[in-house]
Amino acid sequence: MRAMSxxxxxxxxxxxxxxxxVARRLTDAIVQGRLAPGAKVAEAAVARELGxxxxxxxxxxxxxxxxxxxxASPRRGFFVRELSAxxxxxxxxxxxxxxxxxxxxxxxxxTPAIRDGLRRQLALMRDLARHDDPALIVEADYExxxxxxxxxxxxxxxxxxxxxxxxxxxxxxxxxRLYDDPxxxxxxxxxxxxxxxxxxxxxxxxxxxxxxxxxxxxxxxLVRSLTPAS
Amino acid sequence: MRAMSxxxxxxxxxxxxxxxxVARRLTDAIVQGRLAPGAKVAEAAVARELGxxxxxxxxxxxxxxxxxxxxASPRRGFFVRELSAxxxxxxxxxxxxxxxxxxxxxxxxxTPAIRDGLRRQLALMRDLARHDDPALIVEADYExxxxxxxxxxxxxxxxxxxxxxxxxxxxxxxxxRLYDDPxxxxxxxxxxxxxxxxxxxxxxxxxxxxxxxxxxxxxxxLVRSLTPAS
DNA sequence: CAAGCTGAAAGTGTCGACAATCGACGCCTA
DNA sequence: TAGGCGTCGATTGTCGACACTTTCAGCTTG
Numbered sequence: 001m002r003a004m005s006x007x008x009x010x011x012x013x014x015x016x017x018x019x020x021x022v023a024r025r026l027t028d029a030i031v032q033g034r035l036a037p038g039a040k041v042a043e044a045a046v047a048r049e050l051g052x053x054x055x056x057x058x059x060x061x062x063x064x065x066x067x068x069x070x071x072a073s074p075r076r077g078f079f080v081r082e083l084s085a086x087x088x089x090x091x092x093x094x095x096x097x098x099x100x101x102x103x104x105x106x107x108x109x110x111t112p113a114i115r116d117g118l119r120r121q122l123a124l125m126r127d128l129a130r131h132d133d134p135a136l137i138v139e140a141d142y143e144x145x146x147x148x149x150x151x152x153x154x155x156x157x158x159x160x161x162x163x164x165x166x167x168x169x170x171x172x173x174x175x176x177r178l179y180d181d182p183x184x185x186x187x188x189x190x191x192x193x194x195x196x197x198x199x200x201x202x203x204x205x206x207x208x209x210x211x212x213x214x215x216x217x218x219x220x221x222l223v224r225s226l227t228p229a230s
Numbered sequence: 231m232r233a234m235s236x237x238x239x240x241x242x243x244x245x246x247x248x249x250x251x252v253a254r255r256l257t258d259a260i261v262q263g264r265l266a267p268g269a270k271v272a273e274a275a276v277a278r279e280l281g282x283x284x285x286x287x288x289x290x291x292x293x294x295x296x297x298x299x300x301x302a303s304p305r306r307g308f309f310v311r312e313l314s315a316x317x318x319x320x321x322x323x324x325x326x327x328x329x330x331x332x333x334x335x336x337x338x339x340x341t342p343a344i345r346d347g348l349r350r351q352l353a354l355m356r357d358l359a360r361h362d363d364p365a366l367i368v369e370a371d372y373e374x375x376x377x378x379x380x381x382x383x384x385x386x387x388x389x390x391x392x393x394x395x396x397x398x399x400x401x402x403x404x405x406x407r408l409y410d411d412p413x414x415x416x417x418x419x420x421x422x423x424x425x426x427x428x429x430x431x432x433x434x435x436x437x438x439x440x441x442x443x444x445x446x447x448x449x450x451x452l453v454r455s456l457t458p459a460s
Numbered sequence: 461c462a463a464g465c466t467g468a469a470a471g472t473g474t475c476g477a478c479a480a481t482c483g484a485c486g487c488c489t490a
Numbered sequence: 491t492a493g494g495c496g497t498c499g500a501t502t503g504t505c506g507a508c509a510c511t512t513t514c515a516g517c518t519t520g
Contacts, residue, residue, distance in 0.1 A: 017304050053475045062289045066296030074247050090386045101327040156320045283505045
């Protein structure tokens, strides 16, 4: 029993699992905006491009369907999900609900390591604001919120947040520049971290509400400007 | 423009969609406890039993994997997800977070129709309590909570709730009888509905918290009794 | 008797193929 | 000329097949 071939701790490399790889590629293409909302995801084309058959592509598409990134239209194929203004509203409603909880829990379990991680991320955002690369800033913004969710200690909550964020990035990738003033991003995050460090639940909720409220208005406005009617 | 072929009101018939049908069957089998946690879901066996090939079964399994009902172990197949006590804790944490929000929103948008629906469901639960059919009671319980989420007006929140409930029912189906006193179920729901009708956010949250806290303790206790160690 | 080895059986991962269906184009009709 | 109809190419849904991996029972060995 002791002589079994020991794992050496190397990351299992490329462990087949073609389906997961395809799912990741498709996800990347969507959140990076290379696959626009409403675009058709032709199985054969994807399969050809990746040099594989259609079966794994279909399975990956099912995974993404369940996550809300794709919409399956029987006999017609898979399409990148289109988000209406109402969809964005719903997503931000859920983010509010989830991130409030995450932030309060994060404050309860705050360790020095986690606190430092959040501070570093905030500093990173301040740095990035000066270089003004919209994609990187959105990424850093997302990561800050993700850290808070991770700090909640609830793995499912984190996965839920990832799902909501992915869906939102369907449209955010489209918008490009999310804020006019990049430095404002860092500024609006600061009170949230301060509140978490201070640890008063009401203040935490209030600041998360305010911060997400601002983001929601921005994104909502931009989405509405992209889809005039309906 | 006026002469376009009018819909005749015929119901769209059967719309095959094998994958979706398989997914539903598997889901039912899991939440009804016919497929126990940890059980292997052999593609070939399922396909044979349903008289179809393995491809649609695999796609359905991917859907359920994304929903947390199945776990994919590469080269080994799909297994019904096993829930630890911590998993149950996480799930109730999310339910709390989601249902608080749903209840408050439901109160804000309460219409007579919705209010009556909730009252009817509560009455149904009182009826069922007298007949003492555990499965039906769990079903009615679930439906009451679902109505509240539906009343929130947020479709994604409803889907999220469905997902959480499905996962929880992996273990609840196992437990069989959830409460010693079936009538207690109806009783603990009453204050929640009253609070929603009264419409004070704090009272709503307080009652939802209390009600879910009770359920969580019950389920947690039972799960812990089923999985002695770790 | 326990542990390890060996081979076969079973099951998964992926592929290519085929029938059914959808969308588009052009034709016919009023 | 506008609108409906039939045909054709392209794509999806499903299937059976094949290679490879895992599993397990039985045998061997210390």
